[in-house]
Amino acid sequence: MPGKDFASQITPQETAALADAAVGSLAQRLAQRLRETPSHPRPDDPAQALTLLHVLDHLKQATERLQQEAAVTAARAGAGYPQIGAACGMTRQGARRRWPGLFHHSHEKPTEHPKMTTPSRPFDVLLVEDDIADAMLIEEALSERGARNLVQVTDGVAALEHLRTPGAPRPDLIVLDLNMPRMNGRDLLKVLKSDDDLQTIPVVVLTTSTAPDDVTGAYSSHANAYVTKPVNLEEFEQAVQSIDAFYLDTATRPRP
Numbered sequence: 039m040p041g042k043d044f045a046s047q048i049t050p051q052e053t054a055a056l057a058d059a060a061v062g063s064l065a066q067r068l069a070q071r072l073r074e075t076p077s078h079p080r081p082d083d084p085a086q087a088l089t090l091l092h093v094l095d096h097l098k099q100a101t102e103r104l105q106q107e108a109a110v111t112a113a114r115a116g117a118g119y120p121q122i123g124a125a126c127g128m129t130r131q132g133a134r135r136r137w138p139g140l141f142h143h144s145h146e147k148p149t150e151h152p153k154m155t156t157p158s159r160p161f162d163v164l165l166v167e168d169d170i171a172d173a174m175l176i177e178e179a180l181s182e183r184g185a186r187n188l189v190q191v192t193d194g195v196a197a198l199e200h201l202r203t204p205g206a207p208r209p210d211l212i213v214l215d216l217n218m219p220r221m222n223g224r225d226l227l228k229v230l231k232s233d234d235d236l237q238t239i240p241v242v243v244l245t246t247s248t249a250p251d252d253v254t255g256a257y258s259s260h261a262n263a264y265v266t267k268p269v270n271l272e273e274f275e276q277a278v279q280s281i282d283a284f285y286l287d288t289a290t291r292p293r294p
Contacts, residue, residue: 050127061094061097064097065090065093065094065097066090068093069086069089069090069092069093105126106137109122109133109137110137112125118130118182119133119134119178119182120133122137130178134174134178134181138181160184160186160187161184161186161187161210161211161286162186162187162189162207162208162209162210162211163180163186163187163188163189163209163210163211163212163213163282164189164191164197164200164201164209164211164212164213165177165188165189165190165191165212165213166190166191166192166193166194166196166197166212166213166214166215166218166223166226167190167192167213167214167215167218167244168192168193168215168218168219169215172215172267173190175271175274175275175278176213176244176278177190178275179274179275179276179278179279179282180278180279180282182275182279183279183282183283186282187207189209192218192219193218193219193220193221193222194218194220194221194222194223194225194226194229195220195221196220197212197221197226198221198226198229201236208239209239210239210240210285210286210291211239211240211242211281211282211285211286212230212239212240212241212242213242213244213278213281214226214227214241214242214243214244214245214261215243215244215245216243216245216247216252216256217245217246217247223243223245224252224255224256224259227241227243227256227259227260227261228259231259231260231261237260238292240262240263240285240289240291241261241262242261242262242263242264242265242281242285243256243261243263243264243265244265244267244277244278244281245264245265245266245267246266246267247266248266252264262285263281265277265281
């Protein structure tokens, strides 16, 4: 991607020094203009320092607005959260938390997913997952593939309440963990696949378990797929996006 190696051309220390010098000089000029005072105020006069503090606060707010605009522009040009985070010295997850739903503003496809199609409506995904960290990773991975209406619940009881709420959107895909409180994923899967109204919704089990009994049990209960959560974060994201790509882009789904 163009510009991806900009960081190799200048050290973080050099960048910080240039930024500090430029912002400091600008802030001093703005403060002097506001106060119309000499550039060397008396040590016992706080007015100049307070004016400078006021200007710096507004510069900080301006910087945050400009960062938002730059992040949107980068996403439209094809950058993903990993590249945007790296440019700001933060992780992919950090960039996702700072600018949630960034790709909803993008009219371009992320370069990582050149075959992604634009749906006529946002896909509805029901995530049944009680692990907050895993849920965030799944949401992040789905958001990078396009518009998704993601509803997360933390157990099978809450999932059934949502699915049976009058007027609630019917999910295009259910992503299901196995080990949860109240009603676990094994029991929920059996209920879903024995319900005439819900049994045609694709259900993918996404879990840490590699136990043969869990795998066999899931398919015996008519799960559409069983995926073991990778430990590596990048592989985890790729696994979620592969599920999304197949069931929401490739597979033909039954009509509601």
